[in-house]
Each structure stands twice: as C-alpha cells, then as structure tokens.
Amino acid sequence: MARIKALNVKAQRIQEVVDRDVRGYTFSDCCASFAPGWEVGPGDNPDPCPWKSDLTLCWSTCYWMGQVPDQDSYGSWLDSCGNINDDWRNLCTIPDNGQ
C-alpha cells in the first residue's frame, strides 16, 4: 500500500487481507494439487479467477498445509519452480531421503 497507511487494528487487518489477495493472484508459487470450491476470494469479493486460487491459496493462506512441504525443513523447495511462467514443467518435489 503505497499511499495509504493503515493505523488502527481494523485497518491493519483489512490491509493484511488485501495484501494476501494480491499475493494469491500472482504466480509466485505452485502446488501439485487442486483445491476445489474456491468460488469466493478473500475479502468476500467474487474471485475473478478461481483456478489461480487452486494453484496458490493452498499454500499462501495455509488452506491445506499437507499439500506443500514443511517450510521450515524445506525452505528452498520452490527454488526450481518459483516462476510458474518459466518453471511450469518442473514438479518441485522435495528430495526423497529415505525417511
């Protein structure tokens, strides 16, 4: 938010939702599963492109943590597929270390 500063608690919560909304619609992460049912986007607005939510919201808003690697143990798991436009062929799985 470049031009407006959220001051009270309610404003900051709204800004968090807005920021999350924006992150949800960018192709910065990927997920190998689909999350059906995302007809409505955060903030109570109709989601203009729910199929993107299938790809992204499962991670960035913790919709289903089991679908992505544990971020503490595998912090670099997205390195080879961080840009979905360029890296869409990569599966981005975590290494099988036999455990």
Place this chain on the structure above:
Amino acid sequence: MNAPAQQGPAPTLVVDEVIPIERDGVPFAFHVPTSAFYELDPLTVQVLAAVNARGSVTEADLSNGFATALAVPPEELDEALRDLMSLRLLVPQEDRGRRIGGDEPPDLSKGVANLVMHVAHTCNLGCGYCYAEAGLYKGKATIMTEQRAVEYVDWLFDQADPDKKQLGLTFFGGEPLLNPRVIRAGAAHAQKRAKETGRTISFGITTNGTLVTEEIAQFLQDINATVTVSLDAIGKTNDRLRPFHSGKGSYDLVMEKIRPLLDRKIAVARVTVTRLNLDVVETVSTLLDAGFREVGCSAVDAKNPAYDLDGSHYHQLLEGMKVLTKRYVEHAARGEFYGFSNIHNIVKAIHNGHNKEYPCGAGLQMVAGAPNGKMSLCHRFVGEEDFVLGSLQKGGLDESKRKATLDAITLKERSDCGTCWARYICSGGCHHVNFLFNGEASKTYLTHCDWLRAWYRTGIETYADLLKVNPTFINQFVDPGYTCTA
C-alpha cells in the same frame, strides 16, 4: 487503470462512507462500514475530493482525462486508485455503505459470562434522578438472601459454556453494602466454583461509598474487585444531587469513608451528569487528585426536566470533556496516564475498530439477577416485566424470549440510525435510555446524537494525536499487544 480484474461491465465508482479528519495538516480517513482508520497521502485526498465533486467516476472518465484534470501522471493516479479501491474507500456504487468485517455478536448458545447481582433493592441515599427510584426498582425494599446468591452463582457457572473461562460477578443495588454478608457469601462461593471448574472469576461492585469501612475495603482488595463509587460533583453540588433520605448531604461523609479504597488505589468514580452538575472539569480533576484511578462521566437518564440535559447542556458537557481530553493527551505525551475514562474508552474503541450491532453486552454476555430470582436484560431493566428474560425458579433464561428481545434491539432494527456515520460505534445507544424516553428499547433517543457524534469525532482525532505525540502510549496503556506502524 490497474484495478483488480473485473467481470462484466466496469462499475461506477463512488466514495464510500468516509469521515475525513485533519490534524496539523495531515489528512486521515475513518471508514464507517469497517471502522478502519487510515492516514492518506495528498494524492488520495485529491482523488477522493475529485470523485466526490463529480458524485461518481466511471471507467470512461478514468481513461478520458481524469488524470489530466487532476494534473497527475497516469501511473500515479493508477496507484492511488488501486489503494483506494483495495481498502474500499472507493467502491462500486451498489456497494456504498456495505458493512464488512463487523464484530459478530457472541454465540447465544454459549450462555452468558457476567451476572449483575442485585443484592439489595434499597438505598440509604435518595438521589432524585435515580432510574431505580431510590433502589426500589418499582418494588418494595428487599435484600437478597444468601441462599439466592448461591443459587445465582451456581446458575452462572452451570449455564456458561466450558469455553468461557473468565466469568464476572458484579454486586449491585440499590446500595449493595447494605447487604455485606451476602456479598461475602456470593464471592466465596464463586471463588470455590471457579477453582472447581478451572475458571477465573472477576468481581465488581458499584457503591455510593457511605458504608465503606477499613474491613470492607480490605475484603474488596482481597477478591481483586473493581470498585465503582458513584459521586456526581464536589461538595454542596454533590450534596444536592446525592442526599440522604433526611436531606443531609453525603459528600463529606463519603470522601471520609472511601479513604481506605483510595489508599488501596482500587476505586474508580462514576459521575452522573445532570443539568445541575455540568462542570465536569472540576469534578473529574478533583476526584482524580483525591486518588481515584479513573473517573468517568455519563449523562443522566431520568426523564425528569429538573435533571435531563438539552442541547445547550450537551454542548457545555462536550466542552468540558474536550478540556479533560487535552489533559489526557498532554499526559500521554509524557508517557503518563490521565484517568479520564470516557476518552480512554473511546480511544480503545477507535484503536480496535469497534464495529458492533449492539451497544453493550446486555442479554448477550450479561444479565442482571434480582433478589426475587428474576433475570433481566440488564441491571437498568430490573423491575420492567417485559424485559425479564428468565428466572432461577424456571431454570434460568428463556432462550426464545432472550433471542426475540435481542433481535428486536439490534442496530438493524433502528431505522433512525441508518444514515448516521457513528452507527457502528454507538450501535444505537443505551437500550434503557431509549426505552425510558421513547417507550421502546429499539427506538433511538435522538436528543443526544449530535453530542455523541461530536464526542466520537473527538475520540478519532485524539487517536490520531496520540499516534503523533507518543505512539508507544498505545502499547503501554491501550493495547499491549499492538505493533504500531505510525
């Protein structure tokens, strides 16, 4: 413009319900539907003003000369529009005023967490404006039995959902200290039940102060009670408002009797403001100097022209409250707390973005219990049969009546409030004031609305001032968990 992707025709945008505030040249905006509070930059102020001047703005306006008319580069205008639309300060016309993210009322199925226990329906003072009519509540002088107090405590603990870990018990009257034995018995039983059920219990008491002793003050400190002493003014003005039944004034006696409370720093004062005691600056400052932790003022609801306030009285009251607010901010700048409760409470409400359908917890989180076992919407409604929500004899609250009563007094039912910018802060005001003056709890008492709006505006301005003069004050005294971004 780079607005979020839209489906269908582009909407006509209007400025949402926004209250502009300016402090020392810095523009702020209070967003009514969410109670969010923002600091704006000059361009967003300019855009809002331009849209307001036109009434609305369309996609065609934006692509045809809007940026030129404002004399700003298109990319900067896009950025401003994106911010304003994201935070809903600019909205599609059909969404104007749509409430979002309001505070939901508590789940009624989980019971109530607080009980106001009327241990004495009698009083040794005879204040002419008392809504309870000398503590009698339209009945005969009665005091609660110990057995009834224990039953109330058991009911409170049994009906509250196990999730409710913090329960509250307030001893009220009349004058509750006319029945100290039952207060002690009720408190002891509540502590026992709290221990058994793994909960905490907090206590409060509202007293006229005439019967406080060293021993009682020690007991109230031991149970960690919040003690509210009713005092309306200083000296003879207070005597006129708060006399004994004999007509003798009570001020000097009360100030002597409550010394053990003041020494222990466990007392706050409540000032009922009538047309006879409008000098709240003298009252509040003198009582704070005397040792009260906080002092709060409340306009009388007597429906008696000898006491009720009219427009000029409300104006005088507001001016006094603004003087006290200035002292509050001056203290805050030095990292100190000035205990004028009214401004502190409204600052807390603005900070949290208070946005509610109900003005208080009456019937939602709290009910009042009379000596006869009947439970009412709140302490002020005791004695009004239409607002009895249940009784101990019938096993507690009648949930269908509770729901019907609450449904009838929600903000949605207050047609007079629909266009007021302060409606989600005030939520229609005190149910009892509305009932007393208009005969219906759901019909807003409009006489004090101008005063309330002016006071809430002062609260918003004060919040902005605090963020400027000492942002850490918010962390210290308003919300210890807050990370200030100002």
